[in-house]
Amino acid sequence: MADSEPKILISREAIEQKVAELAARISEDYKEAQPLLLVGVLKGSFIFLADLSRQLTIPHTVDFIAVSSYGNATKSTGEVRLLMDLRSTIAGKHVLVVEDIVDTGYTLEYLLRLLRARRPASLKACALVRKPDRRKVDVTLDYVGFDIPDKWVVGYGLDWGDRYRTLPYIGYVELAEES
Numbered sequence: 587m588a589d590s591e592p593k594i595l596i597s598r599e600a601i602e603q604k605v606a607e608l609a610a611r612i613s614e615d616y617k618e619a620q621p622l623l624l625v626g627v628l629k630g631s632f633i634f635l636a637d638l639s640r641q642l643t644i645p646h647t648v649d650f651i652a653v654s655s656y657g658n659a660t661k662s663t664g665e666v667r668l669l670m671d672l673r674s675t676i677a678g679k680h681v682l683v684v685e686d687i688v689d690t691g692y693t694l695e696y697l698l699r700l701l702r703a704r705r706p707a708s709l710k711a712c713a714l715v716r717k718p719d720r721r722k723v724d725v726t727l728d729y730v731g732f733d734i735p736d737k738w739v740v741g742y743g744l745d746w747g748d749r750y751r752t753l754p755y756i757g758y759v760e761l762a763e764e765s
């Protein structure tokens with residue numbers, strides 16, 4: 587259980603600056619790679635995707651996919667389920683998966699395997715936040731915003747039991763030891 591309000595880990599200003607940097611790199615990297623499709627992973631990536639997408643200077647479309655790996659818990663079960671599929675077909679498109687956070691890596695590994703089988707022209711992944719100490723599977727992230735310590739973070743789309751998603755900063759909650 588979290589006993590207090592989240593403590594700031596990454597400020598709103600630092601997030602804004604990082605999203606602008608990522609958008610500039612992606613716009614440069616994909617200027618010859620069209621059509622570009624951003625795939626947002628629900629629910630956590632919706633704010634990051636909205637901000638990133640609006641800062642890209644190249645044409646692109648947006649679609650969403652939803653998966654579940656944690657239920658309401660804060661520990662990965664390692665078992666990922668597809669809850670909602672894309673609307674669009676991705677064959678022949680340059681696909682960039684936009685994740686809020688990569689923790690163990692199980693979710694991203696599952697998504698990349700699922701999408702690769704549909705034969706996109708290219709497939710890359712971007713995450714705003716990564717927890718390097720928690721990595722369980724070796725999955726390549728092409729764009730990363732911040733590496734953070736092993737804490738449960740909330741805000742800017744990230745939640746704890748569906749709370750705190752709309753905080754403008756990324757903060758962490760102190761969780762009592764789970765059994």
Ligand code: IMP
Nearest residue numbers: 662688689690691692693738739744745
């Ligand atoms: P992974 O499969 O362990 O890499 O977990 C990825 C998913 O777990 C993310 O897309 C988030 O939905 C959720 N998650 C992992 N760590 C956190 C956290 O610190 N705060 C909020 N959600 C998290």
